Amino acid sequence: MYLSLNWLLEFTPYSGSVDELSHALTMLGLEVEEELEAFQSLRDFRVGRVLACRRHPNADNLTLCQVDLGGEQPADIVCGAPNVAAGLSVPVAPPGTELPSGTRVKKTKIRGQPSEGMILSEKELGLGEDESGIMILEDQASPGTPLREALGLADRIFDIGITPNRGDCLSILGIAREVAACYGLPLTMPRTELQEIPPVCTERVDVSVDDGGLCPLYQAKVAEGVSIGTSPAWLRYRLLAMGQRPINSVVDVTNYVMLETGQPLHAFDLDRLAGPAIRVARPQSEREFTTLDGHTRQLSPDDLLIWDAERPIALAGIMGGLDTEVGPGSSRLLLESAVFDPTTIRKTARRLGLSSESSYRFERGVDQIGSGLALYRAAHLIRRLTGAEVLQGVARSAPAPWQPRRIAFRPERARGLLALEATDEFCRATLQGLGCGVEPGENGDWTVTTPSHRHDLFREVDLIEEVARVYGFENTPEELPRVAKSLHGEGKIPEKADDAFQKTVRHWAKGMGLQEVMNYSFVSSADLDALNLPRDSRLELANPLTSEQDTLRPVLAPGLLLSLRLNVDRNSEDLHLFEVARAFQLDRSLETTSRETTLLGIALHGSRNPRNWPWSGETADFLDLKGIVQNLLSTLHLGPEDWVEQTEHPYLDPCAAIRIGQEHLGYAGELSAEAARGYDARHHVWLAELDLDRLQTLARSVDATYAPWSRYPPVFRDMTLVAGPDLAFEKIRRQIEAARSPLLNDFMLLDIYQPRKGDNRNITLRMVYRHPEKTLLAEEVDSEHGELGSHLLRTLPVRFP
């Protein structure tokens, strides 16, 4: 909401500085978001006096002018306007300035004659529509005077952020009321005196309202003999300064009074109303209606309309109809000032996507008492500006007269909640200053009645906030409270991975050399299609911002892959990424319809090690990924886990499922070649996703206990097995364990060698023998090693080389 300081001063005699006012408003909760100079674009223009004119020697319609700009020498300016003449005061754009349209004014030659600037029309200045000739300044300001000064345009504009609860401050008067209350200044109301002529308005029009809940008050006045034209400069300039476009004298007045008082008004052409009569009612059924912007709109039975005797003539509180719009030929007006139900207006405005200055104010609540003042103010101005005669009285229907609310208020409670030393006297003065009635009662219980313009005061706490605002939040002392803890609910185990666990995993991942990414939770459904993810369990947004972000991701891969593509496309191809985030799947049995799982996603692509000398040149592979996952599980004291090959995964091929016992933890594998192309991959993409909620549940049940170990020296014996290509290493591992060799302390895979001929692999293992209580003899080890070898030969399709 723009606030013109000149306008504000018409209502309250604030005499401090602009900066102080800006600060004071912000501290009252009316945040000054920006301070602007009115008509900033006219900053560099000057008043010029045309000293002499002669015909341009080379062009009939151009005039050579000598213009006094207050300098030592008059300026030569070539002018094309028919109305230029010696002796006139005119607006001049000197060379180097810029017109509001963006055109730069330069020292130039026009048809051979020098021209040092430009004499401007009203249209060129952005001050009006007149482009028939240059603008002639009536006020004989001395040459060289800044144009804004000469036209009285100098003003400071505050752009104020009005919070949704303060509809009463969507007007100059409303803000003036706050300033007056804050500084203890008087408030001058706008002039409304009016000479009225008979007959009374009700002779001309009959007003009725169907439902007082939708329209508690409807008032109208009739003006006759209106001659509509361009508004006077002061009115147009003020509207322009407030960011509004002047239209004609009647519409301008309604807009002016709305900005001034916050009450939206509408003027109907009375001669176009059937009846004439006014009825406020909902339509019985769906129907069409053409608003004055020329759009035909589909109405629903929930909308509220203004009707004449036959048809709708306005969308109540939002926009008038095209058929009854006031235009240059109108001579009789019906001026409406009404109060509508905020929710009804809001629903219609939202459904139609039609928000206006008027609906914006009605949605936030207008002043039912002030609505009459606005009507008289507008009638006063229309009479003054259009020569109209205003009929006596008001045609009205007031089915729900305004009732002040009565609120109990305890100053002691205010002091306690605010920790401020606001005395009873201060509380009373503040509330009264804001327009409330205050009746002190027994035991410090007061009764406060609220003014009609405040729709945000319902409860004691709302009044307490008023006291705090005026006392100054800045005066609140600082105390650091002791946090007392409730034991209720303590020890409850959350279902989801908690913050501490996520933090552990993130720090572990950092230690693994992985880099954390954070992707949007939503991706495009096309991204999910590309990964063959099922459609039926997706959670789709009803009103996505873009189709790129229309579905919540059911796994982390789509986001991780977007990070991958972005980096590859920007020439960072060695990626070791991780992300901890929620994934979402449709589950109608849940309150939110969304099953959320906290996942850890890992993506590897490109070089295994940083590409610094000495660099091996190897790219990351499955064993890198597996090693990372195994490291996490061992870090959490979990395992041993199973890695089970999966052939049916939607986007990983090859793929392994990771399990501990019956618990499925996630998948690891390679992004299928088809999907990888879509993400511009330059190397194999290795992905793993693990369920952190489940991991935390498992990790909670682990007791990490110390185990003693043998202090006697280990003995190593290697063993090479020749195995076919189908023999999974896991089978060998299981058989080594199944052999239950009492001396075998550990074993490791030393090498896998693939001879050139044949499919067989030579698998070399190193067995570690160790006794807890003595040093082993070579013979004991040999015998144990031999037995283990025979066990493996017996139970597995392997042989010794």
Add this chain to the structure above:
Amino acid sequence: MASSALQAFLDKLQQLESAFEAAVEEVEDPEELESIRVTYLSRRGSLVQCLSQLKDLPDEDRPEAGKTANRIKQRLQDRFARIQEELQQKRDRARRQDFDPTLPGRSPRTGTLHPVTLVSDEICSIFRSLGYEVVLGPEVETDFYNFEALNIPQDHPARDMQDTLYLSDSIVLRTHTSPLQIRTMQEQSPPLAAVAPGKVYRRDADLTHSPMFNQIEGFLVDRRVSMADLRGTLAHFLRRIFSRDIQVRFRPSFFPFTEPSAEVDISCVICSGKGFSQDGSPCRVCKQTGFVEILGCGMIDPEVFKAVDYDPEEYSGFAFGLGVERVAMLKHGIDDLRLFFDNDLPFLDQFRFYPAT
């Protein structure tokens, strides 16, 4: 005069020593030296063999032979040790010559944490140190938790403050982490204090708005909690997360779930509240005001207490919410919100430095 047997023994020793000397003279590497040791000085080496002949000598020759033999043995051993030492020194010298301390180090792969994680952790740990617990909740929420229970009824202009992404009429992507106030208060009874970090969603995307960002909601409920407690808590927090000498400004605002409500500004951390950069140009971050908005807060509205069956006459409390990216931008001078979700490696790489919190 020595016996011929003695003489022969001594000659043999002499020859052995000469051969040893000749061998070690040429020795270049440790393996060669080792084979010399094996040949001459090991248990089966020629010196031991030679000495074993001592017992074959006549008794009268033995003392002298023994003395000489011991002397030579000692000499050979000393000589060997010296050669070994020299060789070691030579190798050390050679290694030192190859040593170039200016070569680039072998780079271990370095992980990084996302700046949002870093800042969020830092904020949470400050509140943890004040006794707050950290709570998490669903990102897909019901209208009740996201709006109704927080005193934001249907068709109220307050809904305009947050453009909402809907899954259906009654299911939304949470627009703030404030629903955790309701969920936590439903589960626990006062006194309680918690912070709720997490992702939130708005239907809004431009230079300064992202459809997803991170927020931390904090709240405390107890008997006799006042605005002074709120202000003190936030001032303490802001001084710890930014700097001790930051100025904190409270001004009235409006949130449906707090009353009174306030916005908190801090003196601009980019221009130190001066409004102008060091080169005299207007500060773009605070737009010359010297202050930047950092969070919204207030005393928990009685309507919210009613929604969770707390008695507003008995209990009071405060709540606040702040944007993590906003704090990260101010702390680290990040000027483009989109950087957080592009995950560009050159951006992520810059957050290695961060101290653990």
